[in-house]
Amino acid sequence: MRLAITHETRYRYSPSVQIAQHVAHLQPANTPCQTVLSHWLQIEPEAEVRHHIDAFFNHRAYWALTKPHDGLMVRAHSELDTAVIESGTSSQSWESVREHFRYRGGRPGDVQSGFAFGSHHAPVHEAFLAYAQRSFTPGRPLMHAAQELTARMHRDFRYETASTDINTPALQALHDKRGVCQDFAHILLACLRSLGLPARYVSGYLLTQPPPGQARLVGSDASHAWASVYLPELASHACQGWLDLDPTNNRTGLASPGEDYVRLAVGRDFADVSPLRGVLQGGGSHTLAVAVTVTPLDA
CATH class of the missing domain: 2.60.40.2250 (Immunoglobulin-like)
Known part of the structure; x- marks a missing residue:
């Protein structure tokens, strides 16, 4: 496209x-x-x-x-x-990925380790851990668990324009179960990192469709945000190990949720990008x- x-x-x-x-x-x-x-x-x-x-x-x-x-x-x-790139799958359990990024003296680190720690807008907290654990059951593949968590957020949270701003803590948005794409990305990041998993913030754009019979309006679109989680098993895949997760629209995909998405920048959270x-x-x-x-x- x-x-x-x-x-x-x-x-x-x-x-x-x-x-x-x-x-x-x-x-x-x-x-x-x-x-x-x-x-x-x-x-x-x-x-x-x-x-x-x-x-x-x-x-x-x-x-x-x-x-x-x-x-x-x-x-x-x-x-x-x-x-969209070639399909792929991973059976790697989320616990094995967590252990892969657990620090041990004398063992080489992974370049993606920095994304496993909490950040200003996406902190590690027991409330995020509690919300995420329903999807991350023992031995479950990380790919499947992350996709289910994304879908569950899409069901549980209400998109509400102007209900938050960049200063609204992710914990408050989690409690209120409402916000915008930026809030949902930060909550998803915080859930994944609270489990010990590396995840990054993605800023970009999404092609939107006008209502039937109406013309596309100039200037009416908006920036978009989503998250991605790292799967070491797929590091050599074309996606370079990253599974993109958009809880706002319940869309997921390797390296991108779809060809109607454009990635602008990635970082630990919004503050980086x-x-x-x-x-x-x-x-x-x-x-x-x-x-x-x-x-x-x-x-």
Whole structure:
């Protein structure tokens, strides 16, 4: 599937910002399930943008604005080909994966070990462990248990726009059984890590379908988030060991939940892959408007 994505962010400041530095994760990477055909980034006020690869192999852009400005516009546009990779399965039990990542002196570590620890937005806690254990029964294959946990979250939780924000703790969202995709990804991460399993946060986009008889609206889509769990048994598979899990839509798949998904960046949680963040000197209040458009080009 060929997709075009435009992600536009606009800030208005009052009073003006004097100096600012910004970091963005807005360029998709080439993965086993997607090939980036083109990408460009437009910024107003104009700035010199520098690019590099971060610790999680994401594309990161950064720039500085050294003159007073009362607004900021960042527009990222990407075109990609997406696909699903060959099927695969794993019978590896979740306990054996947990033991694989348990620290033992003198034994070589696994490069994915960092994803087994709690993080700010996805902490290890007994409440997450209790919720997850119903799916993770003794001896059960990790792949099957993770897929069932994803489906159970989809049944148990209610998607409710504006019911949470980035400062809402995952424990509160777990208790309330409501939130948005970001909350569900953090809860799933916390459940997996509380079991001692490595899991990572995935930011990206999902092609949505307009209601029957209605046209696709420009700017009406949104960023999406999901999680993935690591299966050492599949490290040499095309998925590189990662099983993607989207509890918002109850979709799972190796390396991607489907060809209608685009992966933007991966990290320990949202804090590692925020699409846009900055440090400002001056300013006061601000308004924010975000518009995302995902368009199929081969329809």
